[in-house]
Amino acid sequence: MYRAPDSVVEEIASDAEALDHVHRVLGPVDVVADRSWAHGEARVLEVRTRGEERAIAKWHRGGRNYHRELSAYQLYVPALGGDAPRLVASDDRLQLLILSRVPGELVEGSDAEHDPVVHVRAGEVLRRLHDSTPAVVNDHFGDAVMSKFAYWADRVGDAASEAELEIAQRIAATSLELGPLPMVPAHRDNSSRNWMLGPDGHVRLIDFAAVEFEPWAVDLFRLEQREWLDAPLLRESFLDGYGRRPDERDHAVLHAFHAVQAIATIAWALEHDDLVFAGQGREMLDRLLGETLY
Template identity: 30%
Template sequence: MTSDLPGLDGVQHELVTSWFGAVRLVADHSRGPGDAAVLRLRAEDGTDVALKASGPADHHLDREIVAHRTLLAPLVPGGRVPRLLHADRERHLLATAWLPGDLVEGGAAEREPDTYRQAGELLACLHALGTRVDGDWEAAQDARAMRWLDSPHRIDVATTEQLRAVVAAHAHPPVRVVPTHGDFHPRSWVVEDGVVRVIDFGRAGWRAPCTDFARLHRQQLAGREDLASAFAAGYGGDPRTGDVWRRTLVRVAIGTAVWAYQVGDAAFEAHGHRLIRAALAQVG
């Protein structure tokens, strides 16, 4: 029989059984209360499955299902992104083939230039899946940044007003957007036998290409020119220049500091405040 599957309700349990028959729980990779359940299962036929389950309030899983159905299929044959097996948006379930490997974050591979070269190559393949010009993207991003500033946070009053002024002064030209990962960094990469693969497309969407560089820029690539050069070489260039990039850094800084405060992540909130200071210094 299907073993107990933590984080799933009865309807989700039944749907998994209809997809795979009896399954065995291999490991629970869920990150904690409020996040989607992330389970590694073994199906009756021996297939290892990555199962994600959540509730109606989780928009990330819905976005990940859409990405698998509409964008990622051309990348699956290379074995570097998960293969979609089953999905049900109404019941908030996603099942993909399990991608072997260990998370890059926290391991030796996180400090190796070849990891970033491969990641850059994979990102270039993702960004090459489509392109279009969006005349509303910049304005929408600034509106979202202002909503963050309107919500509870611990950014001091003077800095908040400075950020509002900076965002209000942003130009909103049409921007080339591409399919992006939205959370591209070593916690979304796995590595096995030196081969890097990409997982977790819950923040996938059409954005300016440089946005997928933002988190790496202030974390793993900061002070590591060897990693930055390897990543740019794999990607085929470095989009971390120009006005779109500078505006992106301001928005990312705001979102990081406010979101981290709201979820109670003090360390990440402090990182967000450092991002704010760096972003304001750049525009100043």
């Protein structure tokens, strides 16, 4: 059964509380950058120690994201070695993670976002995450898709019409016909906004708060909806790095996943007063309906 996202009204630890714990782990630090997203689901501060080392202090509003990310750092992320942050310490009461700061800068918004070589390397890193533990084969995907769809459809309000929801629901329901699927630890927010390009040319993956077991192809979805729109070379480059191409069943997974993500993105964004993200969700829905109608 799908578990609803953590409520945005949960209390989040104050900066003072979190930084006090960081001081006790790392010694005195200075905050050098606030890297938090505007939605407020987590605070992310880059800090510098007296020894000039950089670290990331990240604490979550909701327990679900915290425990997913903590588990990912403990179980799957170590397989990436230096191509992902390292877990330094954690605190369950504060829902705080202290992480190493990987070298480089975000790919999103830079020329590297359109560099095929960067996409090759991102595909290589994602494959290592997916291969960090043996795949689990089960038939839960369809039921999970339908539970998520029902949850978000109830919350989307008049941002999607009844006719649009009916079509999207029919597409989501095709997931029930897919049968057992191999499930891997999927990042579920895999895009250039979570890729760091280092001075050594390595692409490093960050932000593991959404990691759950899903079919591998779901980690292509955000790229299909953003970076790869009208950029087939980038798609081919990434898949070259990953070492696999989607087959007919993978495309069916993506189509059903698209239906859920379009509705979920609109609803979640509106609940968080993020009109830009809501607009992206609307574009996802329009593309889904366009594929269906034409």
